[in-house]
Every structure is written in structure tokens, then in C-alpha cells.
Amino acid sequence: MRLLEGKNAVIFGVANDKSIAYAISKLFKENGANLGFTYAGEALKKRVEPISEELGGKFCIQCDVSKDEDILSSAQKAKELFGKVDIIVHSVAYAPAEALKGRFVDTPREGFKIALDISAYSLVAICKAYEEILSDNASIVTMTYYGSVKVVQNYNVMGVAKAALESSVRYLANDLGPKGVRVNAISAGPIKTLAASGISGFKSILSQIEEKAPLKKNVTQEDVAKAALFLCSDLGSGVTGDILYVDSGYNILGL
Ligand code: NAD
Known part of the structure; x- marks a missing residue:
């Protein structure tokens, strides 16, 4: 059964074929969705355009x-080509490299602003810009990480940004819920991607999961994509404002 037959999905956050958003797009395509892609800047065009072609x-x-203005023109494009949007995948985060090592207390004001703006506020701005073209049972999904609720070494300002993102998910779910629009986050375990390569000590986080998580393995982009399919299809019809952990169960452990 194709769970997203004829649904229109706009994807934010494909950088290459290791991106979580790529695995989500691939699975959504296999499930019958029409896809529209966005990319961060000119430098990524040559990587994302072939992916868009591959996935139609x-x-x-x-x-x-x-x-x-970029967010608004993407919404305009989606309106022209899709009319209505049923799914938005927000798989975007950024913090300046110097804010992702050392002590959190040393985070400069500018680095804090940038991380919060790109990694959290962008979801709010996207919801606002797309609100009028969202279909009545649209589903919006974003990506978060456990560093929002617990201190993870070197994750620093990104943890604070993810906390803001998760809280935004709840407020957005409450605002858009009366229209039938659902907003959720997936809290993914660590996965080797471009974004993850910016976190110092990432390898040791991966080996800790293998050693300690209930499932004794790291999750893959495909594991996250399957959860996104659940949340963005009718199977997730009763779920909104939620943070769904896809992390081999690591978050349930105490010391
Ligand atoms: P990725 O590097 O493939 O994706 C991050 C994306 O953010 C890239 O496509 C990048 O272009 C985009 N981006 C950055 N700044 C942007 C801007 N100003 N405008 C538009 N796009 C911008 O890495 P990923 O791991 O697939 O990350 C996707 C999401 O998953 C992120 O929110 C990340 O924090 C989250 N996440 C990742 C992991 C992990 O371990 N990889 C774990 C939990 C959550």
C-alpha cells in the first residue's frame, strides 16, 4: 500500500545522499508523494538538482x-506547482563551528542568534509562509536531537536551539491544530551526515549508542524516514505536538 499517494511534499534540508531528508524523500517518493525540493545556497545546487531529478x-x-523572502518565494513556487501542500519536511540546522566545541558558556551572542534563527525560528517562519496553502490534514515534521534535554558534550548551542525547536513544535501544533494540521518532531539518534561532521567527538557518541542503547546499534537514515512516513501519512492522524524518539531507545536509560 502506498501511504502518500498523490500527496504534495516540500522538502527542506537535502544536502547530499547521506542527508536524513534524502532518505525521507526517497521513501516518500516510493509511497506515491509528489516532491518539491529546496536547497540552502548556490553551492548546493549542483548536488540537490540531480537528487531532485532522480526522485522526480x-x-x-x-x-x-x-x-x-526565500521562504516566501518557495511557498509561491509550491502554490504554483502544487496548489495545496500536504507535507513539509524541515530537516535543517546550522551553528557556527566555533560554537560546537569547548564550553557552552563561551558561546558568542552572534553564534547563539544564528543557531537559533536557522535551526528553530525557520520552522516558525515556514509554517507562517505556507499556512494558507496547507491542506486541511497537512503534516509538518522536523528533526531534533537528545542534546535538547540532556547535556551532550560539544553539542552546546545546538542543544539550546533544539530545545527551542521542540517547544516551537508544541506551540505550532496548538496554533495549527484547529485546521487539522499536525506538527511533530523526530528525535533521531546520531547518524553520520554532513551536519554531524561538525560535532567534535561524534565518533565516540556513535560507539556509546552501540554499547549502551537497548537495541545495541545506531539508527540509520532509513529508520528515521520510516518514522517520518508514519507521522506524515494517515497512520499518524492522531499525533501532534509530539517528539518521537528514533534512537535505538537510548533516551530511556538512566545512569
Ligand atoms: P545534513 O547536513 O545532510 O542536513 C542539514 C541541512 O541543513 C543541509 O541540507 C543544509 O543545507 C541545511 N541548512 C543549513 N543551513 C541552512 C539555511 N540557512 N537554509 C536552508 N538550509 C540550511 O545533515 P542531517 O544530519 O541530515 O541533518 C538534518 C537534520 O537532522 C538537522 O536538523 C539535524 O540537526 C537533525 N539531526 C541530525 C542527527 C544526526 O546525527 N545526523 C541527529 C538528530 C537530528
């Missing part, structure tokens, strides 16, 4: 989520 993307345009 209906459009592929630049959208730097720190710019309201």
Missing part, C-alpha cells in the same frame, strides 16, 4: 531559511 522533483529552488 516537481521543483528545486534555492531557499536560505534565514531569509524570509
